[in-house]
Each structure stands twice: as C-alpha cells, then as structure tokens.
Amino acid sequence: MIVIIDYNLGNKASIQNMIHKIGYDAVITNTISIIEEASHIIIPGVGAYDEGMMQLQKLDLISIITHKVIEKKTPILGICLGFQLLCKNSEEGTIPGLGLLDAQFKKFPRTIDDSKLRSPHLGWNTVSNNSSQLLQKIEHPRFYFVHSYYGISNNTNYTIGETTYGIPFISLIEHANIFGVQFHPEKSHSNGKQLLHNFLQL
Numbered sequence: 001m002i003v004i005i006d007y008n009l010g011n012k013a014s015i016q017n018m019i020h021k022i023g024y025d026a027v028i029t030n031t032i033s034i035i036e037e038a039s040h041i042i043i044p045g046v047g048a049y050d051e052g053m054m055q056l057q058k059l060d061l062i063s064i065i066t067h068k069v070i071e072k073k074t075p076i077l078g079i080c081l082g083f084q085l086l087c088k089n090s091e092e093g094t095i096p097g098l099g100l101l102d103a104q105f106k107k108f109p110r111t112i113d114d115s116k117l118r119s120p121h122l123g124w125n126t127v128s129n130n131s132s133q134l135l136q137k138i139e140h141p142r143f144y145f146v147h148s149y150y151g152i153s154n155n156t157n158y159t160i161g162e163t164t165y166g167i168p169f170i171s172l173i174e175h176a177n178i179f180g181v182q183f184h185p186e187k188s189h190s191n192g193k194q195l196l197h198n199f200l201q202l
Contacts, residue, residue: 005065013028018186039074043065043077049092053093077179079186089104101180103158105150120147120148122146128162133174140191143192
C-alpha cells in the first residue's frame with residue numbers, strides 16, 4: 001500500500017493523480033493503522049515548515065513515521081516541504097524536524113551572489129547525479145522547483161543530487177530507505193513520472 005501522508009498541507013491530490021497515471025494506487029491518509037501497513041510513504045510539499053511540524057505533532061504522526069522508517073525500513077520520499085521535514089531543522093522555523101536525515105535548510109539570500117537571481121527559486125532546473133536510484137532511466141534530469149530554502153549536509157554517506165541557482169544546493173538526497181527531493185515530481189511531467197516509478201519500485 002502506497003501512503004501519501006495527509007497532514008493538512010501540501011498538494012496531496014496532485015501526487016496521487018501522478019501515481020495513478022503510472023499504474024499504481026495510493027491512499028491519502030493520516031490514520032495510523034493504515035500508515036502502519038504502508039509499503040511506501042510519501043510526505044508531500046507546499047506549505048510552511050513550522051506549520052508542517054505542528055500538524056504532524058497534532059495528528060500524532062511523528063512516532064508512526066519514525067517507526068516505519070527506522071524500525072520497518074519502509075521507503076519514504078519527502079517532496080519539497082516534506083524533504084525539509086525529514087531533516088534536522090530549517091531557518092524557516094524554530095521547531096526541530098523529524099531528524100531522519102542529517103541535513104539543515106537555509107534561506108536563499110534576497111539577491112543570490114552577483115547573478116541578480118531572486119528568491120524564491122521558481123521554474124525548471126537540472127539535477128546532477130548519475131548514481132541516484134531515483135534518477136535512473138531519466139536521460140535529462142530536469143524538474144520543476146518552487147522554494148526559498150535550500151538544503152545543506154556534510155554527511156558523506158549520502159547520495160547527493162545538486163542543482164545550481166546562483167549557488168549549488170542539495171536538491172536530492174538518498175540514504176538507505178530515506179529519500180528527499182527539493183523539486184516537485186508531480187509537476188515535472190515525464191521525468192516526474194519516472195522518478196516516482198523508480199521510488200515505488202524500491
């Protein structure tokens with residue numbers, strides 16, 4: 001069973017529709033007993049970091065998510081805000097994240113270096129990493145982004161995908177059964193479909 005976590009934020013239906021298009025069924029839920037049966041878990045994006053963590057706390061979802069990921073080794077994919085929530089913390093808020101990934105998020109400066117690029121980072125951009133499981137069979141890994149915060153990590157055990165927007169930043173992380181992407185596969189057409197298919201094949 002593929003579970004999309006419903007924590008009152010994010011574009012859950014768009015992800016569900018994309019999953020249906022590639023031939024899978026997914027349920028949107030915050031029911032703990034259903035999450036317990038999940039073969040794959042997706043935490044969607046869109047929204048504010050602190051509000052996301054507060055909703056996970058309010059719905060009593062933190063324990064079941066960490067249990068599934070750490071104890072049961074269930075594959076989990078965090079998308080945009082969902083990626084932030086998998087990590088230790090974010091400058092967007094003050095509440096600690098789930099801490100499943102040793103990474104933090106910082107805010108893009110208003111003007112990035114001398115390039116006249118503006119925050120948020122909005123539109124299509126590329127992701128570089130040929131060894132990524134999520135990027136297999138994607139010839140030109142180009143995805144749709146919309147975000148004002150970027151990930152950093154010094155953990156050398158991670159498979160890292162990078163994107164450059166004035167500065168290089170982490171746009172994809174893989175570590176064991178834990179996956180995070182800063183972009184939106186559900187808005188990225190054929191590349192997004194292939195990435196989700198790769199995740200669901202794990």
